[in-house]
Amino acid sequence: MPVGTRATVKTLSPKEIEEVGSEIILGNTYHLYLRPGHELIQKAGGIHQFMGWKKPVLTDSGGFQVMSLKGLRKITPEGVRFQSHIDGSYHFFSPEKVMEIQNALGADIIMSFDECPPYPATKKYVSESLKLTLDWAKRGKIAHQNSKQALFGIVQGGVFEDLRQESAERLMEMDFPGYSIGGLAVGESKENMLKITKFLNKILPKNKPRYLMGVGTPLDLLNNIENGIDMFDCVMPTRNARKGTIFTSKGKMIIKSARYKEDIAPIDEDCKCYACRNFSRAYIRHLFSVDEILGMRLATIHSLHFYLKLIKAARKAIIESNFKKFKNKVALEIGSEKIV
Amino acid sequence: MPVGTRATVKTLSPKEIEEVGSEIILGNTYHLYLRPGHELIQKAGGIHQFMGWKKPVLTDSGGFQVMSLKGLRKITPEGVRFQSHIDGSYHFFSPEKVMEIQNALGADIIMSFDECPPYPATKKYVSESLKLTLDWAKRGKIAHQNSKQALFGIVQGGVFEDLRQESAERLMEMDFPGYSIGGLAVGESKENMLKITKFLNKILPKNKPRYLMGVGTPLDLLNNIENGIDMFDCVMPTRNARKGTIFTSKGKMIIKSARYKEDIAPIDEDCKCYACRNFSRAYIRHLFSVDEILGMRLATIHSLHFYLKLIKAARKAIIESNFKKFKNKVALEIGSEKIV
Secondary structure, eight states: OOBOTTSSOTTOOHHHHHHTTOSOEEEOHHHHHHTTOHHHHHHTTSHHHHHTOOSOEEEOOSHHHHHHOTTSEEEETTEEEEEOTTTOOEEEEOHHHHHHHHHHHTOSEEEOOOOOOOSSOOHHHHHHHHHHHHHHHHHHHHHOOOTTSEEEEEEOOTTOHHHHHHHHHHHHHHOOSSEEEOSOSSSSOHHHHHHHHHHHHTTSOTTSOEEETTOOSHHHHHHHHHTTOOEEOOSHHHHHHHTTEEEETTEEEETTSGGGTTOOSOSSTTOOSHHHHHOOHHHHHHHHHTTOHHHHHHHHHHHHHHHHHHHHHHHHHHHTTOHHHHHHHHHHHHOSSOBO | OOBOTTSSOTTOOHHHHHHTTOSOEEEOHHHHHHTTOHHHHHHTTSHHHHHTOOSOEEEOOSHHHHHHOTTSEEEOSSOEEEEOTTTOOEEEEOHHHHHHHHHHHTOSEEEOOOOOOOSSOOHHHHHHHHHHHHHHHHHHHHHOOOTTSEEEEEEOOTTOHHHHHHHHHHHHHHOOSSEEEOSOSSSSOHHHHHHHHHHHHTTSOTTSOEEETTOOSHHHHHHHHHTTOOEEOOSHHHHHHHTTEEEETTEEEETTSGGGTTOOSOSSTTOOSHHHHHOOHHHHHHHHHTTOHHHHHHHHHHHHHHHHHHHHHHHHHHHTTOHHHHHHHHHHHHOSSOBO
């Protein structure tokens, strides 16, 4: 899922989001609540109508964002009191309030309000946080009154397998239509991240989607798909693209590099995206070097197209019982941090 | 002609430039010479190929830009020595050099190197400047060796009718395929600008295009079309759009204004552009208020579409011998500085 924090996938039009192959995008409840406000979006006919995007949308719970407001927020069993990062104004998110906001935004898939513990955190902290998140999940499920929106529970528990198991099992008792895995990609090692998704693969129901929040590099996606993950969101392809780092089938390309100054090849020879069909590395490098917005647009288009093509290829490989081979081939070609 | 200073019409893709109805765009010789350099663009196959734009391109002579580098440039009969505004490096533009650059860029229509006198300037200054510009036009014509590029002469002479007449007649003796009118919209009154275009209308040949450089508001265009002008370029629609001032059929719209916060109508009810077909004022205002690039894109798309539709309507009105009535109707609807 490309990330459309403020009802726009940065630099792209909805037409382009569709053209790169997106089937669903993510919006951020915290940001949309503050600006332009969920009532306004509801009045405009919901998030799809407001932003001109006809396909599915998922909204997060805002939990991750308000927890990140260190010093500006206070957690109580009732919910979280926080100050806006924009103007310092005071607000309160409870599981019920977050459902009210997400019901108003009208996304197709919505999230339970959760506490995402920091990393590192003691087992005691994570365990207590988990109880809160489970209680909030229950309250959110009761408050959620729109059968057209699928509410996912969020599995927490840090890097502790027993806590993850407890979290998953309690949520499964509540019977959500899908399960998110939160609290990863927050600073722990890749080994720990994969250990947890592999562990949860044995526990979570096979017939319901599993969504790993905030991950990651192309190889992170494949490694986690191998561990049973179905859905991802990450700002990496779009944010890196805007800064001139483009994901390609051969690794990461730093397009501002002098080596591309006179390079009239497309970003990626085998790619069929709008950027690769029409423009050279030299042109896109020029756009970046003179700070022209079209550069960020073309880099974003290519990187998202690359990510989504990778995911489609992974799906195909799974269907053809060929995933392991596929993953190893991609890993060889891309490398995890390889710069082309 | 939308302005594509650095081989991109700011915020838009070539596909969008075409979709808004552009038949030709302008590129700036001074800027392209400095970055990425005309040799690179030539190596990439010329400006069309480099930027992925298949339709005609016009390049200016760079004269206006180097003359604007007050304190960083010295004019001699040979040409202009100047320092780059980017890094202070020294460069020299002569009529021959400017032809070499424009030949390399490969635009369909190119301009003679000219001195654009400041406003106000004494008649003596303008008269001497004019002699230089005429000499440079002659030298440029000799140096221009590409029959696929139409070289226009530039009429100068400030707000002095006799000097304008001299300029036009000397250039007509050299027999250019088209004539540009420079040195207007540089600070003189609208009355003075219109006085000069009206005056030149009687002098310039009827069977060749006349291009008024750097003009202007929608009404400026119509008033000058009435005075026989065929071509315009101006950053106004694109630059204003990026700052949130959008041209509409009812006047200028300051989209950031609080009055549009909950306004779910499109920018312009009667408009068929991508922005008006898909998005509300409330959404575009939201994008501007959170500094999202899509806001600038949509505002630019609408404003260019509006300008180009206006020009097409003007052409139709001329063909139907209905121009005066058409102009008066538009003037009533838009006003010259009316804010909707």
